Amino acid sequence: xxxxxxxxxxxxxxxxxxxxxxxxxxxxxxxxxxxxxxxxxxxxxxxxxxxxxxxxxxxxxxxxxxxxxxxxxxxxxxxxxxxxxxxxxxxxxxxxxxxxxxxxxxxxxxxxxxxxxxxxxxxxxxxxxxxxxxxxxxxxxxxxxxxxxxxxxxxxxxxxxxxxxxxxxxxxxxxxxxxxxxxxxxxxxxxxxxxxxxxxxxxxxxxxxxxxxxxxxxxxxxxxxxxxxxxxxxxxxxxxxxxxxxxxxxxxxxxxxxxxxxxxxxxxxxxxxxxxxxxxxxxxxxxxxxxxxxxxxxxxxxxxxxxxxxxxxxxxxxxxxxxxxxxxxxxxxxxxxxxxxxxx
Amino acid sequence: xxxxxxxxxxxxxxxxxxxxxxxxxxxxxxxxxxxxxxxxxxxxxxxxxxxxxxxxxxxxxxxxxxxxxxxxxxxxxxxxxxxxxxxxxxxxxxxxxxxxxxxxxxxxxxxxxxxxxxxxxxxxxxxxxxxxxxxxxxxxxxxxxxxxxxxxxxxxxxxxxxxxxxxxxxxxxxxxxxxxxxxxxxxxxxxxxxxxxxxxxxxxxxxxxxxxxxxxxxxxxxxxxxxxxxxxxxxxxxxxxxxxxxxxxxxxxxxxxxxxxxxxxxxxxxxxxxxxxxxxxxxxxxxxxxxxxxxxxxxxxxxxxxxxxxxxxxxxxxxxxxxxxxxxxxxxxxxxxxxxxxxxxxxxxxxxxxxxxxxxxxxxxxxxxxxxxxxxxxxxxxxxx
Numbered sequence: 001x002x003x004x005x006x007x008x009x010x011x012x013x014x015x016x017x018x019x020x021x022x023x024x025x026x027x028x029x030x031x032x033x034x035x036x037x038x039x040x041x042x043x044x045x046x047x048x049x050x051x052x053x054x055x056x057x058x059x060x061x062x063x064x065x066x067x068x069x070x071x072x073x074x075x076x077x078x079x080x081x082x083x084x085x086x087x088x089x090x091x092x093x094x095x096x097x098x099x100x101x102x103x104x105x106x107x108x109x110x111x112x113x114x115x116x117x118x119x120x121x122x123x124x125x126x127x128x129x130x131x132x133x134x135x136x137x138x139x140x141x142x143x144x145x146x147x148x149x150x151x152x153x154x155x156x157x158x159x160x161x162x163x164x165x166x167x168x169x170x171x172x173x174x175x176x177x178x179x180x181x182x183x184x185x186x187x188x189x190x191x192x193x194x195x196x197x198x199x200x201x202x203x204x205x206x207x208x209x210x211x212x213x214x215x216x217x218x219x220x221x222x223x224x225x226x227x228x229x230x231x232x233x234x235x236x237x238x239x240x241x242x243x244x245x246x247x248x249x250x251x252x253x254x255x256x257x258x259x260x261x262x263x264x265x266x267x268x269x270x271x272x273x274x275x276x277x278x279x280x281x282x283x284x285x286x287x288x289x290x291x292x293x294x295x296x297x298x299x300x301x302x303x304x305x306x307x308x309x310x311x312x313x314x315x316x317x318x319x320x321x322x323x324x325x326x327x328x329x330x331x332x333x334x335x336x337x338x339x340x341x342x343x344x
Numbered sequence: 345x346x347x348x349x350x351x352x353x354x355x356x357x358x359x360x361x362x363x364x365x366x367x368x369x370x371x372x373x374x375x376x377x378x379x380x381x382x383x384x385x386x387x388x389x390x391x392x393x394x395x396x397x398x399x400x401x402x403x404x405x406x407x408x409x410x411x412x413x414x415x416x417x418x419x420x421x422x423x424x425x426x427x428x429x430x431x432x433x434x435x436x437x438x439x440x441x442x443x444x445x446x447x448x449x450x451x452x453x454x455x456x457x458x459x460x461x462x463x464x465x466x467x468x469x470x471x472x473x474x475x476x477x478x479x480x481x482x483x484x485x486x487x488x489x490x491x492x493x494x495x496x497x498x499x500x501x502x503x504x505x506x507x508x509x510x511x512x513x514x515x516x517x518x519x520x521x522x523x524x525x526x527x528x529x530x531x532x533x534x535x536x537x538x539x540x541x542x543x544x545x546x547x548x549x550x551x552x553x554x555x556x557x558x559x560x561x562x563x564x565x566x567x568x569x570x571x572x573x574x575x576x577x578x579x580x581x582x583x584x585x586x587x588x589x590x591x592x593x594x595x596x597x598x599x600x601x602x603x604x605x606x607x608x609x610x611x612x613x614x615x616x617x618x619x620x621x622x623x624x625x626x627x628x629x630x631x632x633x634x635x636x637x638x639x640x641x642x643x644x645x646x647x648x649x650x651x652x653x654x655x656x657x658x659x660x661x662x663x664x665x666x667x668x669x670x671x672x673x674x675x676x677x678x679x680x681x682x683x684x685x686x687x688x689x690x691x692x693x694x695x696x697x698x699x700x701x702x703x704x705x706x707x708x709x710x711x712x713x714x715x716x717x718x719x720x721x722x723x724x725x726x727x728x729x
Contacts, residue, residue, distance in 0.1 A: 051495075201348055208726050228723035235350060235722055236662045243353045243645070244638040250355055263639075268634035313634075314627050321621065321630030329615040333433045336637055337366065 004060060009067045010043055025298050028078025029157045033125050034043035038079055042100055046083040055098045057088075062256075065089075066194050066249030070242075073198025073306075076298045078158070080104050080122035082191040090187070096141050102126050107184050108142075108165055110134045115165040117142075119309075123161035124149050132147040132181035133170070138185060142169055154305035156298070184344045186257045188310030189267040190248055196270035196306050197245035199299045200238040203281045206296055207234060210285055227284060229231035234280040241273035261323065264316040271313040274303035319343050345702065350660050350726055355641065359528070362426045369430035372403060372693050379436060382696040383439075383558070385608060386704070389601050390562055391437030392516055397471040400431075407440045407469030409451055414453075415466030421651035425600065425644065430554055432604045442467035444475040447595040448521050451539075455580030464473035464519070477596075478522035478542070478566060479589065480509040485510075486717050488523070489586065490667060491531045493568060495524035495540060502526070502578070504548075506573040512711075514564035515553050523585050537585030540577045545573070558703055581657075596712050598646045598660035603639040603667030605708055606674045606701045612680045612694045625681050632677060636669050658725040661718045667677065670711040675701040 019037055028034060041047065049065050051057025058064065069082045083104040090105070106120035108131050117123070117131055123144060131142045135216055150162040180319035211222030211231060217313060221227050248266035278300040282289045289296045307313070323343040327335055335341050376399050384391060400406055408424040408513055410416025431438050447466050467473040484490045493506025504524060514520060520542040527536030542550065548571035554563040580588045610632060617625055642663045649656040675698060679686075686699035709715040723729070 039525030043462065060528050156501050171529060203375060204348055208728065211726075222723075222726075222728035225720070228728050229716065229719045230721035230726060231726055232665065232719035235726055237349060239659075239662050240434045240638050240642065240666055241352060242348050243355070243642050244634075246353075246355055247638070247641050264630070265634040265637045269638050272631075283412030313631065317627040317634065318623060319626075319630065320626070320633055322546055324629050324633055325617065325619065325626065328619075329611045332633070336633070336640060337429075339618055 002063075004058070005064050005067055008046075008058070008060065008064050009071065012046060012068050012071040015044060016042060016077055018070055020075040020077050022295060025076055025078065025295065028076075029298070031153075031157065031159075034078055037077070038102055041077075041079060041081055047081060047100075047102070048088055048098060049085060050089045051092050051098060055092055056100075057092075057098075061302075062190075062249045062252035063246075064247065068251075069191055070245065072202075073195030073200075074202045074304070075232075076148050076199065076202070076280060076302060080126065082195055083121050086187045086191050087130040089181075090139055091141065092253040094139065099128070101128075104129045105184055106131045106142075106163070107181050108132060108134050110169075115170070117163040117165060119152060119154075119160040120163055121309075122159045123163050124151055124159055130184075132184045138168075138180070144169075145292035154309065156301035156305045158302070158305065160309075166212055170226075182260075183231075183257050184312055186260050186263050187316075189316065190252060190263045191247045192306040192309050193241075193248060193263070193266040193270040196274050196303055197242045199303050199306070200241050200270070200273055200277050203277055203296065203299050203303070204231040204234055204238045206299070207281045207284045208230065210289075212341065221284070230280050230283060234277055234284075237273040237276050241277075244269035255342075259344045260343045261335075264320040264343060267311060267316045268313040268320070271307040271316075274307040351662060352649075353642055353645045353659060354648060355448045356422070356644045356651075358422055358426065358644070362423055363562070364431060365423055366426050368403075369405075369427050372399075373430065373434045373436060377436060380437075382693045383560075383700045385435040386606075386697055386700045387439070388432060388435045388605055388608070389437050389439075389442050389561070390439050391435070391510070392439040392513065393437035393559075394440055396437050397440035397474075400438065400441065401469060401471030406445050406471060407465060408445075410449060410465055410469065411454060414461050415469035417469075421647050422644075425647040428677075429600045429604070429640075432601055434609050437442055437699070440474050440516070441468065443513070443517075444473070445475060446454075446458065446599060447477070448475040450595050451521065451579065451588065451592045452641065454591065455539075455584075457576070459576065460579065464541070473515065473518040474516060475509070475515040475519045475521060476511050476514045478507065478511050478514075478520045482507055482509050486714050488589070489537070491523055491525055491537065493524050495526050495538060501572060501574040504540075504542075504568040504573060507565075507566050508566040510554075510564050511564045511566050514544065514551050514566050515561065519543060520566065521579065523589055524697075526582050526585075534586040535571075536583055537586045537589070538582045539579040540573055541579055542573060542577065546573075548556055549648055556704075556707075558700065571676075575621075593713065594655065594657045594660055597664045598643075598656050599719075600640070600643045602664045602712070603636070603643065603670050605671040606705065607636075607671075609678055609694075609697050609701050610674060612697055613682060616682060616694050628677050628681050632670075634676060639667050639670060642673065643667070658721075661713075661721045661725070665709075665715060665718045665722065668715065671708050672705045675705055 048057040049060040072081050080102050087103040087105050104121050104126050106117040108117045138249050148164045152160050154160045214221050244266040249264040251262035303327045404417045406428050407416040408419040423559040468576045495502040495504045522540050522542050526538040529535045550567045552565045553561045646656045
């Protein structure tokens with residue numbers, strides 16, 4: 001691990017462990033914006049981890065960003081930090097000014113004679129977002145102030161808002177035609193895969209602790225083979241998902257958003273693990289796990305939501321599969337051994 | 345991200361020199377891979393072909409990581425990994441030397457005497473001798489510590505009596521590394537086991553092949569009737585067999601063969617579907633490939649641990665459990681993608697392979713340690729016991 005990565009991991013972990021308390025998780029769940037926590041996050045420069053020093057960044061690569069994003073998932077931080085890292089990366093790439101406010105990413109689609117950015121993460125709490133324009137395939141900074149925002153949320157009570165765009169908000173946009181809606185899907189999928197890797201590790205640790213603490217039939221439930229076999233499945237799924245996410249961030253450090261096959265594999269693998277892991281963790285925890293008295297639900301609800309955001313496993317599997325078929329049977333192995341295959 | 349609290353999967357980047365080796369392996373395979381029946385190809389690392397083994401030896405691809413003074417080639421674990429995965433995806437018949445290269449050689453390097461190393465290792469590396477592993481017995485499968493075949497001290501060595509079962513390729517091997525009981529300790533069943541190098545041509549040994557349900561011969565029953573072994577047949581320390589076997593099983597469980605067994609079927613399914621897949625076919629294949637990409641990276645990570653001299657036992661049990669689940673679900677998923685009946689011997693490559701893998705895939709999570717045993721080991725790694 002590089003020194004920078006180690007330092008970033010320690011900083012992030014300490015900050016989140018100290019401040020993402022049960023009260024903060026609960027308040028976040030109830031829709032309360034955590035302004036103080038955002039200030040602290042902003043002070044550390046984490047939203048700009050990928051930017052160079054001129055832009056107030058840490059000059060980090062996607063592996064460094066991956067550490068931050070993974071820790072976001074592990075601690076369940078109720079803030080758009082992953083989204084801000086992604087949006088600032090896109091800003092820097094297209095030469096747009098970087099802001100210290102929270103920001104997000106989204107996709108604009110045409111519906112009749114109107115244009116909407118539906119299910120935009122945290123839109124009500126941000127001033128501007130990096131968004132893919134409809135059918136033009138470019139990514140643009142959109143000012144969200146004054147727009148009609150319909151408050152929606154995912155299963156974990158995280159804001160996923162529907163925005164109605166005006167002609168004015170679209171006109172002010174300068175655009176970079178080299179990037180596309182697919183890039184927003186890719187960068188979003190990478191963020192969610194990293195967050196899922198973190199939440200999966202948290203759910204595993206909580207389940208191991210519970211297996212050792214909970215006594216039934218006169219012994220900790222972790223001593224029963226029936227429970228051990230399930231826990232082994234959980235642990236293996238978590239290991240695979242973490243490694244898939246790690247591989248994607250490494251590939252992105254080399255090839256950016258062109259590493260789309262690795263991003264696809266990571267989203268497919270973490271999404272699949274998310275469902276299995278949430279089911280096993282709840283099975284192991286019993287009734288307490290499905291109550292608000294235990295913290296497990298903060299993580300399983302996020303896992304089940306993130307699983308389908310920025311493309312479910314089927315969305316990405318279809319695209320990866322399309323690429324495999326177009327290469328043909330005799331190129332499959334070559335393409336797997338060649339690093340950083342692109343599927344767009 | 346190294347935040348998993350229980351397992352250490354560091355990512356491994358293959359060094360550039362492995363790329364040339366990979367190209368070498370691919371062109372070698374193009375020239376030297378014999379034409380075979382579909383089911384024979386399906387056996388992958390179970391396939392047996394002395395000529396092919398000889399050619400591998402001439403390339404320096406057996407005993408790749410062993411010291412040169414023992415006939416090895418002093419290449420890295422990662423270089424060996426690249427050759428292995430290329431052989432496996434091509435279904436090369438590597439069964440002759442597989443056991444010796446994978447585990448018996450490393451066992452002798454770790455625990456063997458200088459004489460044993462000098463005699464056996466160069467012969468394994470040159471493709472002259474094949475080894476098999478005598479662990480299981482009629483009453484001893486997953487519960488390996490219950491082995492009863494006895495090696496009793498006698499004049500000038502040991503006298504062996506008992507039976508080994510499911511011994512893969514014993515009928516085609518020159519030597520067995522057998523796990524025998526040299527001592528009975530009612531307090532500690534893991535004590536009193538020892539490993540021996542057994543020359544299978546010795547008097548008193550009889551080998552009976554047991555055809556599997558598909559009619560293929562790899563299993564054997566090996567009976568020992570007052571077989572006399574010289575003292576120098578002992579491997580490592582008398583009574584230390586349990587620990588030695590566990591170290592050896594790490595090699596047995598850690599390789600890429602634990603997820604690639606049915607890869608050939610995926611390739612043939614993609615060929616059959618052609619250029620106009622349905623949405624469901626794309627999703628199914630994309631998912632399988634995502635799993636494969638991940639398993640390969642994890643498998644490489646274990647090769648990296650071996651490369652760095654670390655003990656990959658915990659991680660290997662995770663990859664074997666995930667890998668065998670993958671290679672077992674592959675025939676089922678492929679079947680659901682293409683509405684064709686599996687067939688026996690109709691010279692239709694795809695349906696024959698489908699038939700072969702549909703039937704044989706339960707074996708994938710039996711060989712090398714059952715799924716339940718591995719999951720028990722994973723649970724122990726979590727601190728649950």
